[in-house]
Amino acid sequence: MMPSIGVCYYPEHWAEETWPRDARRMVDTGITHVRIGEFAWSRIEPRPGVFDWDWLDRAIDVLASAGLKIVLGTPSATPPRWMLDRFPDMLAVDAAGAPRKFGSRRHYCHAHDGYRDAAADMCRVLGERYGRDARIAAWQIDNEYGCHDTVLSYSDAARHAFRDWLARKYQSPEALNRAWGNVFWSMEYADWTDVDLPNLTVTQPNPAHELDYRRFVSDMVAQWNARQVAALRPLTDAPLLHNYMGRVLEFDHFDVGADLDIASWDSYPIGFLSDRLEAAPAHKARFMRQGDPDFQAFHHDLYRAVGKGRWWVMEQQPGPVNWAPSNPAPAPGMVRLWAIEAVAHGAEVVSYFRWRQAPFAQEQLHAGLMYPDDTPAPGLTEAKRAADDLAALPAQLTPSARVALIFDYQSDWAWKTLPQGAGFDYFDLAFSAYRALRRAGMSIDILPLETARDYGGYDLIVAPGLMTLNAAEMQALTASGATLLMGPRSNLQTPDFQIPNPPGPAIPGLDLQIMQVESYPQGYAPHVRDDRHIGIWQEHGRGTAEVALRRRDGIPILYRAGKIHYLAAWPDDALWGDIVQDLTGAPSLLPPGLRIRDTESHRFVINYDLDPVDWDGHTVPGCDALILPRS
Amino acid sequence: MMPSIGVCYYPEHWAEETWPRDARRMVDTGITHVRIGEFAWSRIEPRPGVFDWDWLDRAIDVLASAGLKIVLGTPSATPPRWMLDRFPDMLAVDAAGAPRKFGSRRHYCHAHDGYRDAAADMCRVLGERYGRDARIAAWQIDNEYGCHDTVLSYSDAARHAFRDWLARKYQSPEALNRAWGNVFWSMEYADWTDVDLPNLTVTQPNPAHELDYRRFVSDMVAQWNARQVAALRPLTDAPLLHNYMGRVLEFDHFDVGADLDIASWDSYPIGFLSDRLEAAPAHKARFMRQGDPDFQAFHHDLYRAVGKGRWWVMEQQPGPVNWAPSNPAPAPGMVRLWAIEAVAHGAEVVSYFRWRQAPFAQEQLHAGLMYPDDTPAPGLTEAKRAADDLAALPAQLTPSARVALIFDYQSDWAWKTLPQGAGFDYFDLAFSAYRALRRAGMSIDILPLETARDYGGYDLIVAPGLMTLNAAEMQALTASGATLLMGPRSNLQTPDFQIPNPPGPAIPGLDLQIMQVESYPQGYAPHVRDDRHIGIWQEHGRGTAEVALRRRDGIPILYRAGKIHYLAAWPDDALWGDIVQDLTGAPSLLPPGLRIRDTESHRFVINYDLDPVDWDGHTVPGCDALILPRS
Amino acid sequence: MMPSIGVCYYPEHWAEETWPRDARRMVDTGITHVRIGEFAWSRIEPRPGVFDWDWLDRAIDVLASAGLKIVLGTPSATPPRWMLDRFPDMLAVDAAGAPRKFGSRRHYCHAHDGYRDAAADMCRVLGERYGRDARIAAWQIDNEYGCHDTVLSYSDAARHAFRDWLARKYQSPEALNRAWGNVFWSMEYADWTDVDLPNLTVTQPNPAHELDYRRFVSDMVAQWNARQVAALRPLTDAPLLHNYMGRVLEFDHFDVGADLDIASWDSYPIGFLSDRLEAAPAHKARFMRQGDPDFQAFHHDLYRAVGKGRWWVMEQQPGPVNWAPSNPAPAPGMVRLWAIEAVAHGAEVVSYFRWRQAPFAQEQLHAGLMYPDDTPAPGLTEAKRAADDLAALPAQLTPSARVALIFDYQSDWAWKTLPQGAGFDYFDLAFSAYRALRRAGMSIDILPLETARDYGGYDLIVAPGLMTLNAAEMQALTASGATLLMGPRSNLQTPDFQIPNPPGPAIPGLDLQIMQVESYPQGYAPHVRDDRHIGIWQEHGRGTAEVALRRRDGIPILYRAGKIHYLAAWPDDALWGDIVQDLTGAPSLLPPGLRIRDTESHRFVINYDLDPVDWDGHTVPGCDALILPRS
Ligand SMILES: [Zn+2]
Numbered sequence A, B, C: 001m002m003p004s005i006g007v008c009y010y011p012e013h014w015a016e017e018t019w020p021r022d023a024r025r026m027v028d029t030g031i032t033h034v035r036i037g038e039f040a041w042s043r044i045e046p047r048p049g050v051f052d053w054d055w056l057d058r059a060i061d062v063l064a065s066a067g068l069k070i071v072l073g074t075p076s077a078t079p080p081r082w083m084l085d086r087f088p089d090m091l092a093v094d095a096a097g098a099p100r101k102f103g104s105r106r107h108y109c110h111a112h113d114g115y116r117d118a119a120a121d122m123c124r125v126l127g128e129r130y131g132r133d134a135r136i137a138a139w140q141i142d143n144e145y146g147c148h149d150t151v152l153s154y155s156d157a158a159r160h161a162f163r164d165w166l167a168r169k170y171q172s173p174e175a176l177n178r179a180w181g182n183v184f185w186s187m188e189y190a191d192w193t194d195v196d197l198p199n200l201t202v203t204q205p206n207p208a209h210e211l212d213y214r215r216f217v218s219d220m221v222a223q224w225n226a227r228q229v230a231a232l233r234p235l236t237d238a239p240l241l242h243n244y245m246g247r248v249l250e251f252d253h254f255d256v257g258a259d260l261d262i263a264s265w266d267s268y269p270i271g272f273l274s275d276r277l278e279a280a281p282a283h284k285a286r287f288m289r290q291g292d293p294d295f296q297a298f299h300h301d302l303y304r305a306v307g308k309g310r311w312w313v314m315e316q317q318p319g320p321v322n323w324a325p326s327n328p329a330p331a332p333g334m335v336r337l338w339a340i341e342a343v344a345h346g347a348e349v350v351s352y353f354r355w356r357q358a359p360f361a362q363e364q365l366h367a368g369l370m371y372p373d374d375t376p377a378p379g380l381t382e383a384k385r386a387a388d389d390l391a392a393l394p395a396q397l398t399p400s401a402r403v404a405l406i407f408d409y410q411s412d413w414a415w416k417t418l419p420q421g422a423g424f425d426y427f428d429l430a431f432s433a434y435r436a437l438r439r440a441g442m443s444i445d446i447l448p449l450e451t452a453r454d455y456g457g458y459d460l461i462v463a464p465g466l467m468t469l470n471a472a473e474m475q476a477l478t479a480s481g482a483t484l485l486m487g488p489r490s491n492l493q494t495p496d497f498q499i500p501n502p503p504g505p506a507i508p509g510l511d512l513q514i515m516q517v518e519s520y521p522q523g524y525a526p527h528v529r530d531d532r533h534i535g536i537w538q539e540h541g542r543g544t545a546e547v548a549l550r551r552r553d554g555i556p557i558l559y560r561a562g563k564i565h566y567l568a569a570w571p572d573d574a575l576w577g578d579i580v581q582d583l584t585g586a587p588s589l590l591p592p593g594l595r596i597r598d599t600e601s602h603r604f605v606i607n608y609d610l611d612p613v614d615w616d617g618h619t620v621p622g623c624d625a626l627i628l629p630r631s
């Protein structure tokens, strides 16, 4: 499939007479796909059971007539006000016990049966009307699951559903008590109705309770999505997708993705740098107008896996956003470069959000490709350049990687549940490994942890922090033949969230048992060698495994047996660089803002810095990319 | 009117036999006014409908007999405990949904009809008893509206009143939906009862919703005040006033002031420096015992406008207070100097809070002019010196200014509703402009933004950050003939809180449209010239307006057309200094702690520093003022 | 009594066949005492009224047969889930109004009569079964009162009990109104049912209200404890004790201790350094793996007083804990050294928590002496060394001190209620005095403030910050004949929490009245002499008392009359050192990590530093102690 440019459009926001001109200009810009409808429930069904299809029919007609392919959203992220009259208890409840009210979006609990049915009904009527319409190129289910912290809910609906979920999992309260270790502190339950959600407890709840709750809410999201898929699937042949949001970890994207045909995500590089990236101030200042050089790539690689190879950017930042602590404008070139980079990672469509900046409501200061007065914003020119560039690309760009990074949502929940130290975060660990690999010039596949997965074909697999692996997962990783790096905190807990006996990591061929873990305060950074330190975390092992690296004080931090490595501490970026160079044989690290992404046929050299960088005989302009054929 | 000294006194706190001695000593100190009664509801009406006038009659008698003029407060800030039995739902509710309980003061929601009636009834009985009593020199309505964050309430009473307020404003839900842009995210309402208060929403509520709520709560305060005025006004000829609190912005003081005869405010320079001023630590350390050199003056000028020329300091800090994060004692001389400064700005009365430090309850560590053991505290001597100084002043001191600063509460709410960047605050902007003008030696009138206002007669009008202006307001400002500085963020939103089309600021004669705004992180400070930077905010314009000033990287930050200027960024203090020197022609800036305030006949040179400062051939002692006749 | 080593053990957590081996290994380690049962309610009474004694009988049998003395806990800290069905309102309520739910421990309000009775019933049945069993060496009542912030509760049960408590104290609402000064802000009550708990008020509640509430909740803890004591006492001759937690100040430990025979506390030096000690980062880094050099000693001395001479460490940190912001492992030697130090302060038993690390539930990452896989953890060897060292000690070690520090919980509540400045904390003040005395080489007795106490026999009594003293308490202190240091903030409030008239401190023989207090911002540190400063707090006095020390600017900070001193400011550590050297005649201060503790026969020289320290001709190894006979 030829990679192409899309845009998000809200016909219901604009006078109907502007639609044809908008459509024509989109096409002139080189745009091929247009997403509509995902927030329009109150216009599709203004009153319960009363549908207004006319405007939507005409909008689809205008857009498709201009040559655009339609991506139609199901509007379940924005139930109308009247839905609350039907289901007053449909709202999610926050951890302090307060219902999260109507007046923005995503005001529902995924566990609420009534609203779940209503959302599926909406899918059914949409599918009945447009399911066989060839102008619909794809369907988006709901919008940005988990955005605004909407996965964890402590509602009555969630409480009842959690009890049912536990009953199915454990079959008897006695089994649950054993699995959770509820004998501790007399927390034993006699009946399913004894079990509550793990908020507002006097001190931390049982981590097994917390982790099962997190598994439960993730399942609720997956079931919620599956319910809409089940309603739509029989009515359409068009692919189904969802648009995930950056660094949302509260549900398992692979579970949701399993029911869909394509993954997509909403990429706001500058907003994310400001609001959801831990980094040194100097780093944030350097990339203030470009975004972090690895954050987008990480998610591109992640969603390629979630989409089983098929993925899009559904919303691409087109200028300043409105929702981060600071909202600077992109440096010239970045709005185009982000699209090029996504395509280098295999994106089929890069869709800008949004066509024209809305002059009202929550996002009125969120840029579009067009200004509110219908004149072109800076993003439009860049989108056009991106479209032209994509047209000049070879039709087939197959991402190619020799390195795999395993990313596991369950591990994130496990770490959040039992952090054992302030600032100890799974995503940060995985991302620091990813960044180090990228600094060494690697192209990376991100993969889930799966029992039946064949991890063969990689030179190196990096799998940090997988808190729990079953035997088949461990086997899949260790038998792949690749160099393997696991640890820290890998396979140190059972699936029931207990410490295994014998202790983990229990890696075949590596005689090592982690007996004790330490967390360190921020600022305590034992030396490994000059300007290489570890921090935050140190494990202490027992066993005969070879020690490949020690702290200056002698404490081992890296164990090895053949190609299998176990990291027993948290390296700083410089030490990560050394480790990754050792594992990959990379002769040097790339400049701070330069990254490489390979496809089977081409090498993309991407410069996130403002200034040109010399590399390997080439000069890469600032905020630009070189696309080199691979020899 | 001869400026004079007052004091706040609580006869109900003290044994009756001490009253005559207290009154005599007040008179000996040079005090002419005494405020009483504003917290005494439980003594005036100990049980519902049972009044005890005896003590109050006698207190008024004792004080007035000694020659003191009485300011009598209505006690609505402290409803007795039994009022809650009548109106269990009268309490305000915080943003998290919790009622704010009895046990301190201001425990009521301004929107509660029942308590509003009860408070008006209390005014009526007070007025009936004392309204024609010549010993009552003025009436204070309630006490410190908004103190302790008491304007925004999310009670049932507020919810119902808000729906009525919206129905009156918009007439139909459809009109409201259009005005707010509720088609966005399907937030459309079918009925007034659909509308809730904008707290606890999943993500930010519609800014139009939030801004209308803020307008509504401001109106509730004004209506609350007006209800008491309506009850009292027919019963008395004495002037009515209210005592506002420093940097309280949640209601429109001009609206409240329109119904009153005099404005007053409660000036706690050291408490405010500690708890409600953003400033560098070195600045705070330098003025720790004096207060900020501009904070009091700003409010003096503001309340002169709110009082339509007539204003008092109702509570003047007399020593250490009890409520700020740190509570140091005033430097010797300041308790007097603050009074002198107020008079230089036109105050009619400066009233110290309080006569004798109470040895019990919440404010027992708040200093008075007298210690709890009835011996003189350091403030007493200074109050006496201030009284003596005032007696030596010419009777008529008419403040005189060539510069006007426009201050607009609606703009503050608009900025808070849609900040588009952490730390972006309207008051900070207005105050930084005020400080810069004062550093240039200017005397300033602060004025509201008003349709029918004649702004003529000023050399310079500074009007930063007025988010929305109607055509008449814009006309009034631009047609004044003065040099005018507007921006940043001026007239960029419609009254319905949408982006206008064509874009603002739409200043007659200045061809400039702001197309895009950026917020920057703290610490990012683009250079303009050596040691001059902008920060936080940058607007990008379109149009033919002359660029008067650019950043070093070429981006315009000041536009000009004749005498009209538009500032498109947020200057730091040094750059503000340059801009203000350009606009005023001031040859230099005053020393950091020195300020000038002119009246028609005199120039007050006020030194907030501890050490003497040489200025224009004079030496101004530390914590003191020179009063020079104007040539 | 020969000091000895104990351990905490949870037979209900382990398969019964492991019990004999565990018991044998405990004995081999030199352990003599084993605590069991304190969290086992759900196993003792699995269903209401249905008791299962078999397992507990057998556990006691196995342990006692091996030669271990049993400490049996009452399980009231962990009511089973079914207890909530009996008493749905038994949960404590947090300050925001949310019930604190089941799912961890300590989920009860001390004021709830029903659960109080249920807990006493459990004591009765335990006492009936084991009260005369000679194998039970002691009983522990409940567990860690106040842990997880569980003293202050805003439940309905607390509200009703508070009204009763006030009615008993004041007899009439009028008396309460007078005592609290409720005329201020019309806060007067007509009836007991008018009074609410002091949470969620609009601004701060009346401090007298808050302080009475704090006294009330402390009484609730004492009554709660006394109720269990009353149930158990007739049924057993074994001593009763409670295990207090470090730096828990919300209830008066002396009140609870009065009903018990022995005090004990739970000593987690590294956890406490991380989570409840204010100290400079460099200090925290230096002692990261050892704990603060004075924090344990302070509590040892405190609980020796609470236990009226008899005290234990009931839980001693054995390795990394799981609950602090960072959880590093102890430096080698510390697990032993902490036990030695406790014994130097007079501990009868030092009991490690816990025998084997639990592989499940909340504390699964809390180390034990054994790893979860039943192999020895590093703590086991150190515990054995400690046991061997203790066996070599002379049987009788009587702590001996020439200096007394008065510690008063009421003062802590008074300071918290009326801080008059951010960061102004009573514990910090007392602890800074204690540290200074220890740096000067002193051994210290910590004592309560008591009317009938004979403080004779000390060379020096340090009594900082006692907010209120009655005449007999003042007499006891000043008539002791010792050098006495009082202040700052001593006797400045009446028992009703008003400012006395005449003003305090009213120390016999010292003509000084504190007229005004100032709090300073962090970072403001007036010089006293080179590198000696005061900060945060300054009092201003009146009177003829000799000034012993002044700030460089002349303001007095230390007053004196003969042997009586009053400190009028908050000294930094260096100034504290000077003051203490003056008062004690100590020629120098000890090195930062070295401390001395004397018994009648021996001097313990304890080195908290990692490196050896030379002292008085001896070399003290790092993390070790010398035990020298006293000449
Ligand atoms: Zn280093």
Ligand SMILES: [Zn+2]
Binding pocket: B527, B530, B531, B532, B533
């Ligand atoms: Zn500079």
Ligand SMILES: [Zn+2]
Binding pocket: C527, C530, C531, C532, C533
């Ligand atoms: Zn110094």
